Amino acid sequence: LLCLTQPTDPGWAARAVDALDRVLVDHAHCEMKAASTALSLAARCLDAPQAVLPLVRLAREELDHFERVLGELEKRGLELGPPPVDEYAAELRRRARESGRTDKSEHVLVDRLLVGALIEARSCERFRLLHEELARRGRRDEAELYRELMQSEARHYTALRQLAIDVRGDEPAVIARLEELARIEGRIAAALGGEASIHG
Ligand SMILES: [Fe+2]
Numbered sequence: 001l002l003c004l005t006q007p008t009d010p011g012w013a014a015r016a017v018d019a020l021d022r023v024l025v026d027h028a029h030c031e032m033k034a035a036s037t038a039l040s041l042a043a044r045c046l047d048a049p050q051a052v053l054p055l056v057r058l059a060r061e062e063l064d065h066f067e068r069v070l071g072e073l074e075k076r077g078l079e080l081g082p083p084p085v086d087e088y089a090a091e092l093r094r095r096a097r098e099s100g101r102t103d104k105s106e107h108v109l110v111d112r113l114l115v116g117a118l119i120e121a122r123s124c125e126r127f128r129l130l131h132e133e134l135a136r137r138g139r140r141d142e143a144e145l146y147r148e149l150m151q152s153e154a155r156h157y158t159a160l161r162q163l164a165i166d167v168r169g170d171e172p173a174v175i176a177r178l179e180e181l182a183r184i185e186g187r188i189a190a191a192l193g194g195e196a197s198i199h200g
């Protein structure tokens, strides 16, 4: 699926749906973080002004996702609470920085766009698994929410990947770097053990 090198553990979806309340709280925070990451990237795009508007639009769409998931929490009487540590995203950013070959700001921006693209790809895969598991259990409304979100995250993956190509202006170099980061992402996802959270 997309550029991912490692599929999610096949048992994850059932564990996640069994603990859907916990997953929804985690999910709400992921959407908020996606919005704030997109905005902070937009603010750092001085070298690549063409990326500002797409990133601001992405942030707006992530905020819309946040509101929808927040609505799910309200329906269930759940509180958002403080943001959990997203070890997956933190580790992916750390390993991307370590494996970056240059301090050139343009390349740092390209890496951050590609890391964002990979997080979107993984979220898309997880939402697809949630959609399938919820549909299998006949929970149609929740399955539909995850089907829609899965489609948005697939678009976000494509948009961020394309922005990285536009900023760098060298498609083969960007694809090679994306493949390298995707191998790193696959090892991180596989090591996390598949607990009931969006990136667990
Ligand atoms: Fe989203």
Ligand SMILES: [Fe+2]
Residues within 6 Å of the ligand: 034, 062, 120, 152, 153, 156
């Ligand atoms: Fe997204």
